[in-house]
Amino acid sequence: MVDINIPELNPEMDVYRIGTLMELVRALALSFADDGKRVKVCVQGSMGDGALAGMPLQLAGTRKILEFMDWGDYGAKGTFINIGSIGAAEVEEQDDMFILVAPQNAVGNCIIDDLRAMTNAAEHRPVILVNARLKDLPGSSGIMQTMGRDQRLKYAASFESCYFFRLLYYAGTQYPIMGAIRMTYPDQYELYKRVDESPGKEKYAILSTFTQRPSTDEINDAFQGKPRGFLSGIL
Template identity: 40%
Template sequence: DVPTLLNNVPHARATRRWFYEDATKSIVAAVTARERRIKIKSEFPELNVNGDVYRVGTTLELVRETAAALARDGLRVKICVQRSMGQGVFQALPLSLSGVSKLLGMMDWEPGTEGMIDPSGGIGAADGEGADCFILVQPQNIVGYSVLPYIEEMEAVVGDKPMIMINPRLDDVQSAGNVMSVRGRKERMDAVAAWKEVYHFRLLYRKPYFFPIYGALRFAYYENEWELYKRTGARELEQYVLLGTYPSEPTPDEMTKKIWG
């Protein structure tokens, strides 16, 4: 069952654990099935960088859980965080990734997996060697610079080994320099779409607000169906009721009609 009281932040340890295990199970199943370019989207409140309760520690715990599971299967794992993009004083890094590389280097890892996990990777051609599996942590475009060319360079070196993007944000970001404009947009969208989404969880709100929560949408690779939930009750009586399943991601109209009748 989907955990409840997701408006309570910080989340209970059991709540975070549920999401880590759910996402990791899909990732491991996909890698075992020889999927080679995969991505996940897990946006419960502590992992939603658009909200004001985003917690980088939760992201790192998810990465550690995933890396440990893959290492237990005998894979050497490299964890990769994009470096600053740009030149000189115009170098920049997404705020949500600030300090992440340093924190990864300070983390403890599951006993028995330390030698199997390299937490010092970046995103680029030079980082595509030395492991059996590569985890890319929240790769993001920023104003004036796209991370996609770096990912493509890395893909060419990695070859047939699995690469996993955790919560990528690769939509175009417009800038005065005409970077990520209409020209080349189809190619960029195709490059992102080529990565198979093997896990998806997000809460449903009436935008632009993040409260109250009306429901949730979930997809897991090992179940291969999209599940739509409606949130009912309050506090101790709160629950997420399964309204229906879909073979592909339901549209906003379909979800609205199902939840609100």
């Protein structure tokens, strides 16, 4: 079980350009389908009952987008690629692997139980999470759901991160983009600086690599070449 994480431009917000994420999911699914794998792409459904029923804003309409996307000229959708929901009932014998789109907890509702049931049913088959957000959230009463919290956190941590990408800005801003940090399996972190080449054109030049995620001070040092402790934050 692995986790691919490409955070939105503002990690504190619940929305971002969903089209970018869908393009990533399509490219990922088609790459496995090209190798003859039968891939099920899953989005969590509505959680809760009655007035509490709903789903995270980020995922609203996502399944419909997936259903209507162009999945190629060779009939991949319906054969090598199928669309489903998150849950044990979605795991079928013919499925070779599963791509789960942004599974996340919502206030008052936890996706962990459905996710755990699905991975248990999948057994040895690969399960890939794209932009999962599995941290605990308050219950509908505003109080953190404490029952079983340790088990939920342990399960969330059982996924191995294989890719991570985040843009870097000056502290407290979202403009301009200063660079980016990327992690590729196994734990190779690469730090890039955005360089303007000409009007309307830019490139990302690699500054440094790390075996662990670099701290703010290490990123500042790499960007400005000054001793640690004398720099204003970039993150």
